[in-house]
Amino acid sequence: xxxxxxxxxxxxxxxxxxxxxxxxxxxxxxxxxxxxxxxxxxxxxxxxxxxxxxxxxxxxxxxxxxxxxxxxxxxxxxxxxxxxxxxxxxxxxxxxxxxxxxxxxxxxxxxxxxxxxxxxxxxxxxxxxxxxxxxxxxxxxxxxxxxxxxxxxxxxxxxxxxxxxxxxxxxxxxxxxxxxxxxxxxxxxxxxxxxxxxxxxxxxxxxxxxxxxxxxxxxxxxxxxxxxxxxxxxxxxxxxxxxxxxxxxxxxxxxxxxxxxxxxxxxxxxxxxxxxxxxxxxxxxxxxxxxxxx
Numbered sequence: 278x279x280x281x282x283x284x285x286x287x288x289x290x291x292x293x294x295x296x297x298x299x300x301x302x303x304x305x306x307x308x309x310x311x312x313x314x315x316x317x318x319x320x321x322x323x324x325x326x327x328x329x330x331x332x333x334x335x336x337x338x339x340x341x342x343x344x345x346x347x348x349x350x351x352x353x354x355x356x357x358x359x360x361x362x363x364x365x366x367x368x369x370x371x372x373x374x375x376x377x378x379x380x381x382x383x384x385x386x387x388x389x390x391x392x393x394x395x396x397x398x399x400x401x402x403x404x405x406x407x408x409x410x411x412x413x414x415x416x417x418x419x420x421x422x423x424x425x426x427x428x429x430x431x432x433x434x435x436x437x438x439x440x441x442x443x444x445x446x447x448x449x450x451x452x453x454x455x456x457x458x459x460x461x462x463x464x465x466x467x468x469x470x471x472x473x474x475x476x477x478x479x480x481x482x483x484x485x486x487x488x489x490x491x492x493x494x495x496x497x498x499x500x501x502x503x504x505x506x507x508x509x510x511x512x513x514x515x516x517x518x519x520x521x522x523x524x525x526x527x528x529x530x531x532x533x534x535x536x537x538x539x540x541x542x543x544x545x546x547x548x549x550x551x552x553x554x555x556x557x558x559x560x561x562x563x564x565x566x567x568x569x570x571x
Contacts, residue, residue: 326377327394332439336431337400343436344369344396346377347444348384351391359393360449361440363432363473365406365458367396375554376453379561389565392451393444397436404428406457408464410486425461426468433472451475453560455553457482463525464490466508467497475507475564479556480549483521491521495528503537509564511542511556515549540564 327346334341344367351357362380366372373396383389399405403419405428416422440446450473454462459481466476467490483491508529512522526541540563544556 326374330439330443332435334431334435336427336435339400341400341431341436342368342398343439344373344398345440345444346373346380346394346396348380348391348393350384351393351445355445358445358447359391360447360451361395361444362392363395363397363436363450363452365397365428365452365454365461366399366402368398371399372396372455372553373398376557379554379557383558383561387567389561390567392565393440393446395436395440397432403457406454406461407485408490412485412487415485425464428461429465429469429472433469449474451477451564453477453479453557454481455479455556456549457485460485460490463494463508466503466506467494470501470503470506474505475509477509477557477560477564479511479560480513480515480518480552481510481522481525482518483525484517488521491525491528494525495532498528498532498534498537503534505536505538507538507540507564509540509542509560511544511552511560513547513549513552514545518549519543519545 327344329342329344332341332343348359351359364372364376367376373394376396377394380389380392380394384391401419401421401424404421404424406425407415407422408425409423410416437450452462452465452473452475454460454477456479459478460483462476462478463481463483465472466478510522510526512519523541523543526539529537529539529541540560542556542559544552547555
C-alpha cells in the first residue's frame with residue numbers, strides 16, 4: 278500500500294480554505310498566514326483532515342494525486358463498510374476541502390448517510406472534463422481538450438479498484454461535479470450510466486460542442502434501459518447554463534424513463550461562482566438521507 282501523507286498544519290488548512298471555496302470573495306486585506314509552523318513550538322501538532330495517495334496512471338500517462346476524507350464511524354470495526362462519493366476538481370486548492378466539510382457536518386448532524394469522499398486532483402482540467410468538439414472557440418480554452426473518455430477509463434479501471442483495495446467500501450458509488458465537471462457528470466450518465474449509482478451535476482457546462490450532449494440526451498436515454506439510477510441537476514442565474522439545464526430537466530420530465538429518479542433544482546439566487554456549496558448541501562440532504570433506525 279502506498280504511504281499516507283497527512284495534511285500538515287492548521288495554518289495551511291486555513292489558507293487552503295480561503296483558496297478552495299469557489300464562491301468566496303477576496304477581502305481587501307487578506308489575513309496573513311504562516312506557511313509552516315515548526316513542530317518544536319509547544320502545543321503545536323499537525324492537523325489531519327484526511328489522507329492522500331498517488332496513482333501512476335497508464336491510461337493517462339501521468340501520476341494523479343487522490344485526496345480522501347473518511348467520516349467518523351469508519352473505524353468502529355472491520356465490518357463497517359461505506360459508499361463512495363467521487364469528485365473531480367478534488368484538489369486541496371480546488372473543491373475538496375469545502376465538500377469534505379459538507380460531508381463531515383451533514384454526517385455529524387444526521388443530514389446524510391456517511392460516505393467516503395474521494396477527490397481527484399486536476400492536472401489538465403479542461404482536457405479531462407470535456408468530450409470532443411467541433412466548435413473552434415471551444416478548442417481555444419486549453420491546449421488540449423476532449424479527454425473525457427480517457428478520464429472515465431482512468432476512474433473505472435485504475436482509481437476505483439485502488440479505492441476498493443485501500444478502503445472498506447460498499448458497492449454504492451456517486452459522483453459530484455460543477456461547471457465543466459458537471460458536464461463530465463452528465464456525459465458519464467449518458468455514455469456510461471453503470472459507472473455510478475448517483476450523479477450530481479451542478480451548473481453543468483452543457484453549452485460545450487454546441488450543446489450536442491443536450492440534443493442527444495433524449496435519444497440516448499430512449500435507446501437504453503438506464504436502470505435504477507439517480508440524477509440531480511441544479512443551476513444558478515447564469516442565463517445560458519440555466520436554459521440548458523432546464524431543457525435537460527424537460528427531457529427527463531417528458532421521457533418518463535423507467536427506473537430513473539431525477540431532481541431539478543433551479544437556484545436563481547446563486548451565481549456560477551457561488552452555487553457549488555449550497556447546491557451540494559441540498560443534493561446530499563435529498564439524495565443521501567440517513568438510514569431509518571432499526
